[in-house]
Amino acid sequence: SAVISQKPSRDICQRGTSLTIQCQVDSQVTMMFWYRQQPGQSLTLIATANQGSEATYESGFVIDKFPISRPNLTFSTLTVSNMSPEDSSIYLCSVVGQRGLWYGYTFGSGTRLTVV
Amino acid sequence: GQQVMQIPQYQHVQEGEDFTTYCNSSTTLSNIQWYKQRPGGHPVFLIQLVKSGEVKKQKRLTFQFGEAKKNSSLHITATQTTDVGTYFCAGPDGSSNAGGTSYGKLTFGQGTILTVHP
Numbered sequence: 001s002a003v004i005s006q007k008p009s010r011d012i013c014q015r016g017t018s019l020t021i022q023c024q025v026d027s028q029v030t031m032m033f034w035y036r037q038q039p040g041q042s043l044t045l046i047a048t049a050n051q052g053s054e055a056t057y058e059s060g061f062v063i064d065k066f067p068i069s070r071p072n073l074t075f076s077t078l079t080v081s082n083m084s085p086e087d088s089s090i091y092l093c094s095v096v097g098q099r100g101l102w103y104g105y106t107f108g109s110g111t112r113l114t115v116v
Numbered sequence: 117g118q119q120v121m122q123i124p125q126y127q128h129v130q131e132g133e134d135f136t137t138y139c140n141s142s143t144t145l146s147n148i149q150w151y152k153q154r155p156g157g158h159p160v161f162l163i164q165l166v167k168s169g170e171v172k173k174q175k176r177l178t179f180q181f182g183e184a185k186k187n188s189s190l191h192i193t194a195t196q197t198t199d200v201g202t203y204f205c206a207g208p209d210g211s212s213n214a215g216g217t218s219y220g221k222l223t224f225g226q227g228t229i230l231t232v233h234p
Binding site for chain 1 (some may be wrong): 127149151157158159160161164183199204206218219221222223226227229
């Protein structure tokens with residue numbers, strides 16, 4: 001399966017600021033996704049990162065708050081903008097379809113964000 | 117939209133006891149996947165079930181997919197402390213290809229947090 005490098009692993013940020021999370025995959029993948037997970041809770045899909053075009057956002061998530069880029073088939077970023085304490089969570093990228101094959105969905109190690 | 121319900125939310129067992137978590141979807145699924153997340157870790161893919169009534173085993177883990185392809189279960193025999201973590205089922209939100217695999221977004225169940233007491 002794919003190997004994902006997600007950075008940063010954790011950060012403590014001031015409210016009103018922005019944080020960009022990076023997800024680098026060791027090979028080209030078909031699909032990339034961004035999830036949010038509160039500790040002890042399930043995963044909530046934020047958006048699907050589309051290569052070379054605007055991301056597809058889920059209900060309750062908007063581009064102005066969570067801008068996403070995917071310039072190629074191996075890299076994506078998620079920015080959490082104008083942060084508030086409610087944005088404190090774990091953010092995970094996920095990929096599927098390494099080299100066009102299917103090995104299940106692979107997750108990055110996550111970014112634990114605390115907004116103070 | 118599609119909903120995936122999972123029970124129980126928590127399960128505490130003594131080491132050596134069995135454990136089962138159940139997953140129910142509001143819609144028929146083309147496949148169902150199971151993931152394990154260790155404490156402090158990220159979800160890791162365990163298995164995918166595609167066929168109606170399918171049963172798959174991985175050592176002490178047994179996975180079943182219901183005949184109607186709307187429910188699934190994961191059973192662990194003789195739990196060990198290494199089984200600790202949260203187990204999630206997940207269903208694709210849409211159709212899949214002829215092989216039953218999908219590349220679209222997943223809807224996750226709420227997860228079952230398993231604690232194993234030595």
